[in-house]
Amino acid sequence: MRSAAPFSGGWPAAGIGLLLLFPLSSPDAFFLDVFTTGFLLAAFAASWDVVGGVSGQITLGHALPFGAAAYACALLTSFAGWPLPLAVAAAVLLAAAVGAGIGAISAPLDGPFVALLTLALGEIAHEAAVGNTFFSGPGGYAWGGEGGIPVTLPWRDASPFSSYYAALAFLCLGSFGMLRFSRSGAGLILRAVAGSPITAQASGVPIARFKRLAFTVGAAFAGAAGAGFVLHVGRATANDLSLELSFQAATFAAVGGRGTIVGPVVAALVLHLLFQGLSLPPSARVLLYALTLLVTLRFFPGGVVGTARDLASRLGGKEGARPPRRRGRKRPGEGTP
Amino acid sequence: MSTLLSAEGITKSFGATQVLSGIALSVAPGEPVGLFGPNGSGKTTLVNILSGLLLPDAGTVRFDGKEITRLPLDARYRLGIARTFQIPHPYPALSVREAVRVALAADAGKRKEGGGTREDEEGPTEDLLARTGLFNQRFVPCAQLSQGCLRRLEFARALACRPRLLILDEIFSALSAADEGDLMALLRAANRDEGTAFLLVSHNPPLLKSLCRRILVLKEGRIVRERPVG
């Protein structure tokens, strides 16, 4: 974790390599689609990890910025006639603003209450989306409500291959960005706030401001994922704001390893591919997600990455941290008591 | 002599219990002051009010003449008032070095949301670690430190902002002789070389006498005695 490169070891590179090569095996369009959605969900999971893992702010309403961006894209292109790039930019900005708002309201609260508040906010948005219908559009029937709102795309039908690679590129860039953020100075302070707010405060950290920052950054990336998702699917639906979606993000992060960014990405890909690839009905999928989460929380609280690290350190001998590569400065240490 | 910290009329109750009644005290720049009192006298409450963790029911706290009664903990740290905790709450996932880095990053003038370059903060970090005798343990996760090292880390954290006033809540209690000696030397050095004033809360009279120039005695929420040492 302290090596100079953001990715430790060759595993992520190997994984990306495999993913790049996968479409060359001429898979079914269905599987390409599953992967594409998986990449976007993985980016969404990573964005949850910025808020809930790195910064320790348990959010159960992360679908809110995701869905807000989705709906913004749809409404701006289909109602206001905005060109797509502008709509996407506005959607991401909106998601960031939503995140800042959530952060501002939840900053004075402690863990479980943040979860409760974000859950309630997400559900309000979801109810609003389900209940609202708009009368418009060519054809004259109502948009919104359960059916959702379509996005007006400048292309006719995207090829599954280009969607796949676009989503993969987005996932890699987004994850890289989030990883850099979590390892930056701001990321360190966020991890301090997550670990011991009182000590961070006594070290001069303005807690509320950093909590807002966490929510804003996480929401911006969630919004980007939401915009990507709605571009792929073609319409924004109330499911993009659902509690089940927020729950999935938390599950991916818990299973992968909270705070690692990479863990949630991997968990999201594996779980999504597994459950969606087997064509399980939605109920069964949510049920399995819930079971996976419960088992993980009970027996593997560190998630995949955390458990792997524990095993590695126990097998490797020396407990605790490894020193980074020195960059020149050597100082005589004092005797420690 | 100007006053660094002054408090007047500090009163605090929790429910029906009056913990502090009309406390008044002052600390001059560079002055080492002790606060002595038995359990239940309100020491920790007073410390929490002076450091910004708690709001008093009545009274004012001033630093350098400016009122800071309602200023929160982190803002006071950036002003140069640092406090340590009797029971430290270490970061479970950060190393010693990282914990010190957090305090340095939040130091006035160095606060950057984007984070400074690693090289900028290496020097001061290593200095602090060396001074507090934690250099050899800088990669150890905070949660694995011994009690003595946790107190040293508290010190390092507090010193990171080059404070003008240290408020130390029972920092010497239950320490080994070696740890206690090291920390006492550290405190004396900070006071002597950097002119850092401190308010040391302790229930150990010999310790207070050897470190402080003036001792306040707190009993049942009131300062009953104030005596110079020596």
Add this chain to the structure above:
Amino acid sequence: MGPSYSGNAAAPGSSSPLPDPVASPLPQVLLDGLFAGGTYALMAAGMALILGVVKVINLSHGAFFTLGAYVAYALAERGVESPIAAAPIAAVIAFAFGVFFGKSFVNPVRRHPFALPVGTLAIALLFEQAAQMVWGPHPLSIEAGAPWIGPGGLVIRRWGVIAFLSSAALLGGLKWVLSARPGLPLHLIAEDEEIAGSLGMDVEAIRYLTFGGACAMAAAAGALLSPSGAVTPTMGRAPLLLSLVVVIVAGMDSVAAIFLLSIGLGIFGNACAWLLSPQWSYVALLAAVCLLLSARPAGIVVLAGRRD
């Protein structure tokens, strides 16, 4: 990605657990709200017990309410149509589940601030999805039986009276237990677990038994209110929020306060559902939770694992 909580059911009866509000004059709305609220008090009291003794925000509480309603439905399908018979059976089943979850999950992970809200939400979703897989997502209804007609054409639903009286009786019993010797361990654990433990109390056992008991209370409420409207997998979400609002506002100390506030909210919710729609009463509850949390940032309870 799973079903959404849909209030747009075209089936008879709304998807809200409150009585069908169509064309009800004000006294009717008040009466039905009184019955519903009084029964929700049972659930809210359970939530208060969990918050106070187990020190956990239990997001699965609504799922146990739903469990109670489906148990009543299953019994009604087999000819046992009386809620007063269904309630104890539902309570026993819920107690078993609650003890199981309390022992296997809630107690061990209690100290991890992440695991509890997310884990109890997982339990809730588990129940919801299981219910959907077994009974389907469509609203089911239970035969209510002929109501009495009061003055001015006021419809006094028999199950409403039974539910209200049962709840009041159970809450009275709870209040008695809490103020007498058997309730002492609960108070002590709520105050200071270490002292309770050092006095030789099996704190772990009391915790999961309390958790089970509270789940039983929620299920009983669900069974008692099951004739009121449509039984759906997500019907427990609104009662969960209602319980939370009651406990946040009324606190955990007074059973009477919980009872009265639940009645108030039941009436308010029913009025909302009648004037606007059931979805609006759900949104109103959500908004109430947000406002309360924003206005009381200190939080109400010192939860396990939290410091300072």
